[in-house]
Amino acid sequence: MLSPDFLARVNSTFPPAPATLEEAMAYNLKINGTAHSVDVDDDTPLLWVIRDVLGMTGTKFGCGAALCGACTVHIDGVATRSCITTVDSIGDSAITTIEAIGETPQGAALQKAWLDLEVVQCGYCQSGQLMSAAALLAETPKPTDEDINSAMSGNVCRCGTYQRIRAAIKQAAEA
Amino acid sequence: MDTLNLNEPTSGSSTSRRTFLKGGGLLLGFALLGGTTTSVFAANAAQVTEDEVKAPFAPNGFIRIDPKGTVTLVMPMVEMGQGTYTSLAMLLAEELEVDLDQVQVQHAPPNDALYANSILHIQSTGLSSSVRAFWTPLRQAGAVGRTLLIAAAAKQWGVEPGTCKAAHGVVTDASGSKHLSYGELADAASKLPVPAADSVKLKEPKDFTLIGTPAKRVDTPMKVDGRAIYGIDTKLPGMKVAAISISPVFGGKVKTVDEKAALAVKGVHQVVKIDEAVAVVADHLGAAKKGLEAAAIEWDDGPHATVNTADIIMELEEKSKQPGAVARNEGDAEKALGSAAQRIDAIYQVPFLAHATMEPMNCTVHMQKDSCDIWVGTQVPTLTQMFVAGVTGFPKEAIRIHNHLLGGGFGRRLEPDGTVLAVKIAKQVDGPVKVVWSREEDIQHDMYRPYYYDRMSAGLDADGKPVAWTHRIAGSSIFARYVPQLFVNGLDPDAVEAAAEPPYALPNIHVDYVQVEPPGVPTAFWRGVGPTHNVFVVESFMDELAHAAKQDPVAYRKALLANNPRALGVLTLAAEKSGWDTPLPDGQGRGVSVAFIFGSYVAQVAEVTVGPDGAVKVNRIVCGLDCGLSVNPDTIEAQIQGGSIFGLTAVLHGAITIKDGRVEQSNFDNYLPMRIDEVPVIETHLVKSAEAPGGIGEVPTSIVSAAVTNAIFAATGKRVRTLPVDPEMLKSSS
Numbered sequence: 001m002l003s004p005d006f007l008a009r010v011n012s013t014f015p016p017a018p019a020t021l022e023e024a025m026a027y028n029l030k031i032n033g034t035a036h037s038v039d040v041d042d043d044t045p046l047l048w049v050i051r052d053v054l055g056m057t058g059t060k061f062g063c064g065a066a067l068c069g070a071c072t073v074h075i076d077g078v079a080t081r082s083c084i085t086t087v088d089s090i091g092d093s094a095i096t097t098i099e100a101i102g103e104t105p106q107g108a109a110l111q112k113a114w115l116d117l118e119v120v121q122c123g124y125c126q127s128g129q130l131m132s133a134a135a136l137l138a139e140t141p142k143p144t145d146e147d148i149n150s151a152m153s154g155n156v157c158r159c160g161t162y163q164r165i166r167a168a169i170k171q172a173a174e175a
Numbered sequence: 176m177d178t179l180n181l182n183e184p185t186s187g188s189s190t191s192r193r194t195f196l197k198g199g200g201l202l203l204g205f206a207l208l209g210g211t212t213t214s215v216f217a218a219n220a221a222q223v224t225e226d227e228v229k230a231p232f233a234p235n236g237f238i239r240i241d242p243k244g245t246v247t248l249v250m251p252m253v254e255m256g257q258g259t260y261t262s263l264a265m266l267l268a269e270e271l272e273v274d275l276d277q278v279q280v281q282h283a284p285p286n287d288a289l290y291a292n293s294i295l296h297i298q299s300t301g302l303s304s305s306v307r308a309f310w311t312p313l314r315q316a317g318a319v320g321r322t323l324l325i326a327a328a329a330k331q332w333g334v335e336p337g338t339c340k341a342a343h344g345v346v347t348d349a350s351g352s353k354h355l356s357y358g359e360l361a362d363a364a365s366k367l368p369v370p371a372a373d374s375v376k377l378k379e380p381k382d383f384t385l386i387g388t389p390a391k392r393v394d395t396p397m398k399v400d401g402r403a404i405y406g407i408d409t410k411l412p413g414m415k416v417a418a419i420s421i422s423p424v425f426g427g428k429v430k431t432v433d434e435k436a437a438l439a440v441k442g443v444h445q446v447v448k449i450d451e452a453v454a455v456v457a458d459h460l461g462a463a464k465k466g467l468e469a470a471a472i473e474w475d476d477g478p479h480a481t482v483n484t485a486d487i488i489m490e491l492e493e494k495s496k497q498p499g500a501v502a503r504n505e506g507d508a509e510k511a512l513g514s515a516a517q518r519i520d521a522i523y524q525v526p527f528l529a530h531a532t533m534e535p536m537n538c539t540v541h542m543q544k545d546s547c548d549i550w551v552g553t554q555v556p557t558l559t560q561m562f563v564a565g566v567t568g569f570p571k572e573a574i575r576i577h578n579h580l581l582g583g584g585f586g587r588r589l590e591p592d593g594t595v596l597a598v599k600i601a602k603q604v605d606g607p608v609k610v611v612w613s614r615e616e617d618i619q620h621d622m623y624r625p626y627y628y629d630r631m632s633a634g635l636d637a638d639g640k641p642v643a644w645t646h647r648i649a650g651s652s653i654f655a656r657y658v659p660q661l662f663v664n665g666l667d668p669d670a671v672e673a674a675a676e677p678p679y680a681l682p683n684i685h686v687d688y689v690q691v692e693p694p695g696v697p698t699a700f701w702r703g704v705g706p707t708h709n710v711f712v713v714e715s716f717m718d719e720l721a722h723a724a725k726q727d728p729v730a731y732r733k734a735l736l737a738n739n740p741r742a743l744g745v746l747t748l749a750a751e752k753s754g755w756d757t758p759l760p761d762g763q764g765r766g767v768s769v770a771f772i773f774g775s776y777v778a779q780v781a782e783v784t785v786g787p788d789g790a791v792k793v794n795r796i797v798c799g800l801d802c803g804l805s806v807n808p809d810t811i812e813a814q815i816q817g818g819s820i821f822g823l824t825a826v827l828h829g830a831i832t833i834k835d836g837r838v839e840q841s842n843f844d845n846y847l848p849m850r851i852d853e854v855p856v857i858e859t860h861l862v863k864s865a866e867a868p869g870g871i872g873e874v875p876t877s878i879v880s881a882a883v884t885n886a887i888f889a890a891t892g893k894r895v896r897t898l899p900v901d902p903e904m905l906k907s908s909s
Contacts, residue, residue: 041441044461052416052459057408058401060582061460062533063614067843070533098401111399118391118809121817122256123398124405124533124582149852156843158533158583159256160820162851164813 027087031056032100042088047071049087050097058098058127062156069155070124072131073097079135079151098127106137109175113168121159129155133169142173222393223260223580224281225404232361234323234369236289237267237316239281244358246271246278246344251290251298252305253282253554254394255584256817257872258810259305261392263313265806266306269385270317270378272341273357280393282578285556285571300554301589301700303773303870306806310868318375327364328355380804380865389809394580406552406579407611409539414607415444417454417600418463421620424476424836425695429453437470446470447603454600460611479695479836484626487693487833488524491628495649499689500665502675506683511643515634519723523631523712524897527693527831528624528701529838529846534582535617536593539609540601546573547598548607552581554588562591566598585821586700589657590622618846619838622699623831625651627670627708628691631716634683639724641735644681646674646712649689651698665690672705673877677713678742678771679735695836702821706772706877714768714881715896718888728767728885729755741801742771744862745778749799752860753780759890762786763794766885768878773870775802776862779819781882782855785890789902793823793855793883798875800859803866811871815859818875824849826880829899 026039029049038053045064050056050073059082062070066081073082074096101107110133113119120126129152136143136151143151148166157165228249230241239247248267254260260280268275283290287298293312294304321341328346329336338349344357380386397403422428434446437455442462447454455466512518539550546569553559556576563574581588597610612620627650634643652667661668666688675686692698701707721731729750736743746769759765762784769778782795798815805811828847832839840846884895891905 040459040461041465043465044459048459048461051408052461055410056401057404057410060533061407061535061611063843064464065614065842065844068533068614068848102400114399115391115395118395118813120256120392120395120398121258121813122254122533122581122583123394123403126398127401130399153850153852156533156848156850158531158585158821158824158848160817160824160849160854161813162820162849162854163816163857165851 027090029087029090029095030092031095032097038087040087042086044087045083046073046085046087046090046095047082050082056097056099060124060127062125062128066154067156068125068128069132070128072128072155074101074131074135077135077138079132098131101130101134104134104138106134106172109172110134110137110168112175113172117164117168117171119161119164119168121161125155125157129157129165133165133172136169137173143169222279223254223397223403224279225577225579226281227284228281230361231365232323233365234319235316235372236283236286237313238271238320240320240357240361242358242361244344244356246273246357248278248280249283250280251283251309252292252300253552253578253581253584255300255554255581255588257305257814258392258807259300260394261390262306262806262810263309264393265385265390266309266313267317269383270314271320273344275385275390275393277344278393283556284578285560285576287557298555298557299589300584301586302704303872303874306868307774307870312372314377315372315375318377319370319372322370322375323364323367324357324360326367327360331355331363386806387804387808390807392810403580405534405582406539406550407534407537407582409550409609411539411541411607414539414609415456415458415604416460416463417447417456417604417608417610418460418467419452419454419596419600419610419612419616420467420472421452421596421616422474422477423619424474425479425482425697427451427477427479427836428475429472430475431473433469433471437466440466440469445604447600449599452596452600454610456604456608464613476836482694482696482836483834484832487626487696488628491626491649491691494689494691495628495630495647497689499647499649499687502666502671502686502688504685508643508645508683508685511683512632512634512645515642516637517635517723519633519635519719521631521716521719521896523629523715525627525708525711526829526898527626527696527833528825528829529618529621529831529840530583530585530587530701531618531621531846531848532581532583532585532587535614536587536612537610538594538597539607540597541607542567542598542601542604545569546575547601548575548577549594549598550577550579551594552579552588553591553594554581554584555591559591559594562595563598566595567602585702586704587621590699592622614843615841618840618842622697624701624707625653625698626693629712631712633716633720635720635724639720639726639731641681641720643683644685646686647689648674648687648709649691651692652690653698653700655690657700669700669705672709673770673772674705674709674713678739678769679717679732680738681735696833702818703873703876706770706873707822707880710768710770710772710877711880711884711898714770715884715894718766718881718885719894722888732767732769736769739771741776742769745769745776745799745801747799748860748862749778749780749797752799752858753782753795753797755780762890764886764888764890766882766887766889768881768885770878772877773874774867775800775869775871775874777801777874777878779875779878779882781879781886783883783886783890785887785905787907789905791827791883791887791900791902791905792853793827795855796857796879796882798857798859799862800874801862801864802869802871802874803864804868805861806868808861811861812859814871815875816857818872819857819879820849820854822876822879823855823883826883826898827853827900
């Protein structure tokens with residue numbers, strides 16, 4: 001079950017936009033080490049900038065309300081729901097998406113564990129699962145079951161791959 | 176019993192292959208064998224390819240080999256997570272004599288003549304039928320390919336084909352000194368006459384090298400780094416995206432739209448109105464959604480504005496009092512009920528359910544003057560083509576369906592409604608447009624698993640043995656809409672599946688069906704179809720009979736399965752592995768469920784804890800499964816895990832309710848999916864079997880409900896007859 005605490009935490013990851021930003025300015029975003037300039041409204045969710053404006057489709061749309069985690073990216077290493085994170089809230093922060101998570105030690109270890117244990121079924125949620133798991137391992141290299149529950153319960157998988165997700169996180173933590 | 180324990184870790188032998196694929200993108204199949212040829216197998220790192228592959232060697236619909244050595248296997252069924260791209264590829268590869276890491280797989284284009292599923296008679300991925308339907312045709316297709324490639328090599332060498340051998344995509348002569356790779360043979364083999372599929376010799380199961388092994392899925396690597404392309408990921412030059420709003424009341428129509436406000440949003444290009452929906456077309460979905468909100472649509476609610484769940488249930492209750500279309504009638508159930516030593520009656524109800532695939536409904540359409548292109552993930556490409564022909568007037572050849580990986584299907588993508596809607600919108604848009612539903616639209620405009628209302632009665636003799644069994648099912652008929660030719664004399668075969676033929680010896684059995692359509696509410700197949708509802712009812716009621724007979728639920732069932740050895744086998748296995756006879760602490764309980772569904776025998780034992788507040792925690796699921804010969808045991812285990820969770824979600828949380836003609840649920844905060852902190856340990860124990868393969872994808876979803884509710888009864892003495900489980904009813908004080 002998604003706890004209210006968890007929702008509050010996810011939804012408050014980023015402070016509201018500074019009031020000084022002017023409308024209709026182009027935003028400069030640093031994604032996977034590359035700079036992108038995008039000209040969108042300031043309240044545009046980052047998810048649509050990543051997917052539709054920049055064409056990076058590894059990050060998925062699932063709910064639009066930070067309830068499923070499919071859109072999870074890292075902003076300065078913190079797992080963040082890009083579907084409710086507006087483009088004006090990001091500033092100079094570094095954004096990492098699933099396309100580049102394999103370049104981090106946690107991401108690489110997790111991807112390997114995901115393959116070894118055949119975690120994936122339809123796969124649609126797995127970008128978000130891996131991004132949440134990578135942030136977890138970066139912060140908590142040896143997570144307990146409770147740590148895993150806490151970090152991963154915001155990520156929905158309708159195929160029900162949870163048992164293998166848990167096993168794969170533990171395997172990656174041992175790597 | 177000879178069983179395979181899937182819970183023990185298996186060695187990951189293919190890690191090196193993954194590394195290899197990721198590193199180079201090429202597999203040097205033959206070159207590595209030390210042969211003289213330089214030909215290579217060009218297996219893409221992305222093993223699923225979007226585009227239709229052309230190659231000279233194409234002896235049937237399933238195999239394409241080009242002179243460069245690229246082996247492409249065309250997948251007649253779609254991959255929606257169930258692992259079919261791997262298991263079907265295994266059937267082909269086993270007989271073609273190639274390794275799984277030497278192939279790429281391709282989504283089949285719509286073509287019933289080439290790709291119809293022999294069980295469903297159409298190119299449709301459903302009913303857990305892929306392996307069952309293609310078990311023989313794909314092995315034959317592979318053997319035809321191998322036969323031709325060997326013949327081409329033998330001809331070149333001037334030897335008898337019978338003296339040559341094929342393995343790992345290479346033909347070798349009798350001496351072992353001559354080799355030709357499949358790529359080198361592709362052109363020559365393509366010129367030979369193709370033998371009839373049933374004329375080629377298939378391998379004996381004892382000679383299988385791939386079938387039966389826990390093979391690595393072909394689609395996993397591209398699903399862990401963002402490369403996998405689903406329908407929603409379609410990108411085309413000049414493509415716009417659209418957000419849509421459909422009448423919140425079923426069957427309502429658009430009344431007013433503030434187009435000016437929508438068009439004032441930066442990035443918005445167009446507002447499209449059709450009868451039942453409004454779409455805002457924009458550069459990106461952020462703008463489209465903002466535009467849709469600004470459009471402040473008002474609706475004409477139409478005739479269904481007063482529909483609500485309570486009235487639907489009342490009608491079901493009333494109409495189920497009358498006899499229905501008879502699905503099975505043996506002996507004289509009414510008479511036997513009258514003379515039974517003990518009579519038990521119960522009413523069971525299961526709710527409307529949404530599919531809630533992780534990938535929301537979407538479809539990209541490019542309308543052109545005389546044709547159109549459709550990019551979508553669908554379980555039914557040919558049916559979709561037919562429906563698009565209906566709304567465009569184009570001949571089906573002019574409708575090009577580009578199928579994709581599905582971000583979940585569960586039956587939702589057996590319906591072409593999303594594509595039809597997108598086409599209606601695209602007809603007003605210049606250039607390609609991708610229509611993406613919000614999660615709210617996806618849940619509120621799903622087509623729902625019907626609400627079923629079941630009346631059960633049974634009579635027991637003095638020893639507690641059933642002497643009469645009646646089961647009346649009332650609910651919407653999906654067949655009447657979807658396959659009306661199979662809806663005969665008012666009987667929906669899906670609605671009674673697993674009810675008309677329970678696995679037990681039951682004398683004097685009467686099962687009938689009453690069609691009751693909920694006004695305005697569209698209904699459709701949902702993972703597990705008929706059995707998901709019926710196994711819950713039958714196995715719960717069987718538990719009631721065991722209790723009335725004061726007998727152990729496992730022992731009671733076993734006595735009725737004496738003539739059904741495979742069902743008895745899985746029940747015995749699940750009971751034994753669960754430690755059925757060992758006691759549990761207070762507040763905990765064990766429940767069992769057994770069935771023969773989708774060609775497979777399955778039993779589950781669930782262990783639950785019920786708290787004083789009525790909260791149910793499922794701790795453990797133990798599954799005994801006999802699905803015949805297993806093609807990929809790792810996929811089977813994955814389906815048992817995932818399918819059980821899909822069912823558990825429904826048992827514990829799932830309900831779509833309707834008020835004032837609108838679905839009350841809207842997103843994952845009120846249509847709850849099971850999350851990682853709720854999932855039990857799920858153990859799979861597989862009976863080794865040489866029987867023909869059974870289905871698997873829908874088996875666990877169907878079996879798990881009754882195991883859980885029977886466990887709740889064991890823990891609390893309270894019988895759950897209406898889903899989902901209501902914790903209020905289970906509170907200690909109540």
